[in-house]
Each structure stands twice: as structure tokens, then as C-alpha cells.
Amino acid sequence: MKIIRLILILTITSSGFFSLQAASLNEAMQDCAEIKRDLKRLACFDQLSGRATSFVAEEMTEAQTQQVQKVNTETKAVLVTTPKTPESDFGLDTKTKAEEINIITSTIEGEFSGWRKDDEIMLANGQVWKITSGSLFHKATNPKIEIKRGVFGSYRIKVIGLNKTAQVKRIK
Template sequence: MKAKHTYLYLLLFVSGAAFADDTALTKCRTLPDAASRLACYDAIPTGPASAPAPAQTVEKNFGLKPVAKPATKPVEETNSIESTIVGDFDGWSSNARIKLANGQVWRVVDGSEAYLPGATNPKVKIVRNMFGTLFLKIEGTNQSPKVRREE
């Protein structure tokens, strides 16, 4: 009995995809010439074509709160970006603002503090963990403050 229901559900889900573009199929079916009918079937799109989002836009918007957009195309997300901190950097404290070379400004939002003497233009990597939290990994230290993008 269970197997019968499983096959019924499977048939139900598969049949929905088969009749997705029924009007185009019936139009092609009515063509009398075999060559034109074949060309008509070949012209039917099999799925929505989507162009990949430019990498520059993805990096530019990294860390900003998502803006509500129409759900037409999913936006490609990256899990990390790399840059450098502009000028001398001697550490951070709670609520410190950190400006990167790419123009982004990030704020330390956890209570961590660190002192890094003599760091000039250190390389940084901002990484998103599996929960969506952003951490700033700075060259020369094993500490990573939790950050939020401001600009």
C-alpha cells in the first residue's frame, strides 16, 4: 500500500514538470512539416537562463544588509573578501571603526581588544561563517574581531 502511494506521489511531481510549457508543445505539434516541427521543438527553452552576477558587484555589496528586491534571480554571494587596512594600524578596541583600502568601513561589534605594534597596511580578510557572522582576520594576529559593515 505504501509503495502505491509513493509511486502516485512520484508521478504527480514528475507530471508537473512535463506540462510546464504545454502551449509551446501544442503549437509545435500542429506544424505539418517535420523539419519546421523539429526546429520548433528545439527552440523551446528548457529552463530559465540566468547570467552570473558580476564579481565586482558582489564584492562591493559584501557585508551590507540585503535590500528587498523582486525574487527574479538569486544573487550570488561570496563568503570572504580580501583587502588591506589603510595606513598604520596598532590594534582595535570595542566599537572601533576600521577603514579598508577598497573604501569599505567596518565596525568592531564584539567586546574584543588587541594591540598590534608596528603594523602598516596589514592584509585583512573578512570571512562570513556558516551562521552569517562576519569576522575580520588580520595578518599578524590570531585574533579575529566580529565586525559589521557601516559604509
């Protein structure tokens, strides 16, 4: 009976200790936030970060620590890269102007009957473009198209052999 009381008392006092430590950590964070000078505030938070990690480490059991380590060792980052060509980047918003091209040509595979605003056009090279303005009614099978760079970052599509263009935006 005395052993049960002792265990109960230890449990209650230790949980109170952890809550007091958490409360003091929150108060210390508020004190750091009130510091006006940037460098001193940063140093205060850096000092607190060591206390916070040791507090969290005390709470974790051995089994939890082993689970975290197991997950960390099982997790692998996989990086898949495809060769970059200027044509594959054409129409994507990029900040670099290296190897910039101003026109691409491709085909629309299958039966083509024209386009309207908000239609999506899939090209033979895998690119997908959305018509943002203009319309065209023309029946053709596998028509060749060209997309030119316009002003202010816009792009225009046209069926080769026709004089009608439409403004487009690359989706994929």
C-alpha cells in the same frame, strides 16, 4: 458705494460656500469610514476623491496653477548608478543570495595599532566596518586583513598572519 457692498457680500457668501463644501466633504469621509464591507468602503472613498480634487482645483488661482506647473517642469530626477560587484555588496544586509561570496581581503591603509570594541576600520576598498566584539593590539603598516562570513549573518575580521579575530558589522 453699492459696488463695494456687492463685492463684500459676494466675498462673504463665497467663503461660506467653500467652508460648507469642506464640511460636507469631511462628513462624507466619516460616512465612508463607517462602511463595514471593504469593497463598498473603497468605492465610497474613490467617489469622494473626485470631489476633493475638484474642490482643491476651484480654490487655486491661475497664478498658483502656473507656479505648480513651473516647478513640475523644472524638477528633474537624477539617477546615479555605480557598477555592482559581489565585493561591493559584501557585508550589506541583502535578501538575495546571488553571487554570494564568503570572504574578502583588503588592507588597512596607514599605521595600524589594533582595534577595540566600537572602533571603525576603513579598508582600502572604501568599506567601513565597526568592531562589535573583541580587541587586538598589533603594530603594523598597511596590514592585510580578511573578513569572513560567520554564522547567523555575522562577520569576523582578522589580520592575515595573526590568529586573533573580532566580530564586525559593516557600516558603509
